[in-house]
Amino acid sequence: MSEPIKVVVTGAAGQIAYSLLYMIAKGDVFGPNQPLILYLLDIPPMMGVLEGVVMELADCAIPLLHGVIPTDDPVVAFTDVSAAFLVGAMPRKQGMERKDLLSANVKIFKVQGEALDKYARKDVKVLVVGNPANTNALICSKYAPSIPRENFTAMTRLDQNRAQAQIAAKIGVPVGNVNNLIIWGNHSSTQFPDASHAVVQIDSKQLKATEAVKDDNWIRSTFVETVQKRGATVIAARKMSSAMSAAKAASDHMRDWFLGTAPGHFVSMGVVSDGSYGAPKDVVFSFPVTIKNGKWEIVQGLPIDDFATKMLNITGKELEEERLEAIAIIEA
Ligand SMILES: NC(=O)c1ccc[n+]([C@@H]2O[C@H](COP(=O)([O-])OP(=O)(O)OC[C@H]3O[C@@H](n4cnc5c(N)ncnc54)[C@H](O)[C@@H]3O)[C@@H](O)[C@H]2O)c1
Numbered sequence: 001m002s003e004p005i006k007v008v009v010t011g012a013a014g015q016i017a018y019s020l021l022y023m024i025a026k027g028d029v030f031g032p033n034q035p036l037i038l039y040l041l042d043i044p045p046m047m048g049v050l051e052g053v054v055m056e057l058a059d060c061a062i063p064l065l066h067g068v069i070p071t072d073d074p075v076v077a078f079t080d081v082s083a084a085f086l087v088g089a090m091p092r093k094q095g096m097e098r099k100d101l102l103s104a105n106v107k108i109f110k111v112q113g114e115a116l117d118k119y120a121r122k123d124v125k126v127l128v129v130g131n132p133a134n135t136n137a138l139i140c141s142k143y144a145p146s147i148p149r150e151n152f153t154a155m156t157r158l159d160q161n162r163a164q165a166q167i168a169a170k171i172g173v174p175v176g177n178v179n180n181l182i183i184w185g186n187h188s189s190t191q192f193p194d195a196s197h198a199v200v201q202i203d204s205k206q207l208k209a210t211e212a213v214k215d216d217n218w219i220r221s222t223f224v225e226t227v228q229k230r231g232a233t234v235i236a237a238r239k240m241s242s243a244m245s246a247a248k249a250a251s252d253h254m255r256d257w258f259l260g261t262a263p264g265h266f267v268s269m270g271v272v273s274d275g276s277y278g279a280p281k282d283v284v285f286s287f288p289v290t291i292k293n294g295k296w297e298i299v300q301g302l303p304i305d306d307f308a309t310k311m312l313n314i315t316g317k318e319l320e321e322e323r324l325e326a327i328a329i330i331e332a
């Protein structure tokens with residue numbers, strides 16, 4: 001067993017954290033031999049609720065969990081952390097404009113970026129889940145200049161997992177037989193879920209998902225729209241936003257970042273764009289990546305047709321607009 005690592009989860013009293021904390025504590029993310037100490041950050045009014053979460057974590061009696069520290073102080077939460085799950089954000093309330101949400105949340109991520117910059121390990125891996133996740137991650141990174149930009153990522157893994165599940169159901173294979181789905185761009189309804197590079201295992205043979213589905217029209221319309229709108233569909237049914245699946249996706253994202261991707265497989269992550277595939281630079285854009293030794297690399301050379309080019313442009317434009325709005329809010 002190695003020394004315990006420090007892991008912070010913000011929004012720790014919220015509904016995603018309620019599933020995520022258990023997954024992290026029992027070794028789903030950092031492996032079965034990596035002990036950890038969990039730092040749980042939330043805002044002062046939530047400290048009572050957080051006490052209950054701390055009690056439940058203790059009652060889970062998980063051997064890998066060497067400590068749990070609840071706090072409302074970012075200094076306590078971020079000091080020497082190796083991994084940060086930034087889940088905490090203000091949820092959209094009735095009557096709130098997108099701009100109001102952006103305004104409340106970019107300020108949170110500015111403050112947390114500054115705290116990470118001062119107190120976290122310089123190799124900390126930061127996953128932003130709180131929405132608007134891509135732009136929050138960009139702002140967080142801008143206010144943490146002493147930490148490399150590649151250490152800030154935004155979560156589009158839930159969209160990837162949703163896309164994988166839709167393709168598996170359409171073909172009628174277990175979800176684990178489908179790989180290499182891509183989410184391009186923003187974690188919003190402009191995202192482009194792309195099945196054209198996906199592969200599927202059928203009876204020990206590997207096929208292109210498009211060949212197995214045999215319905216290009218479905219792939220370009222129903223599939224894309226179902227994945228883009230899945231979050232809203234879950235809210236309509238559950239009256240609350242996706243939480244268990246969001247927690248599983250956060251766990252998948254950080255596990256692959258720490259432990260690497262399987263040979264021949266890629267996953268989607270929002271990362272600071274270098275302009276690959278014509279995406280705008282200096283926004284956090286979701287790309288297909290492979291990961292080795294804790295470092296991600298954008299998969300290069302995938303063919304992009306006219307339809308995909310159009311879809312990438314739409315989501316790229318939205319991210320440029322969000323960046324402008326976020327900077328205006330911060331500088332106001
Ligand atoms: N990227 C994705 O795929 C994805 C998927 C689902 C949800 N989300 C987003 O994740 C976020 C959390 O969702 P949830 O369902 O857990 O929400 P929730 O409202 O249940 O929990 C959010 C928690 O964050 C806390 N919080 C607010 N401001 C904070 C701050 N400054 N510091 C620390 N904690 C703070 C709140 O007190 C609350 O406990 C939301 O922004 C949601 O939109 C993202």
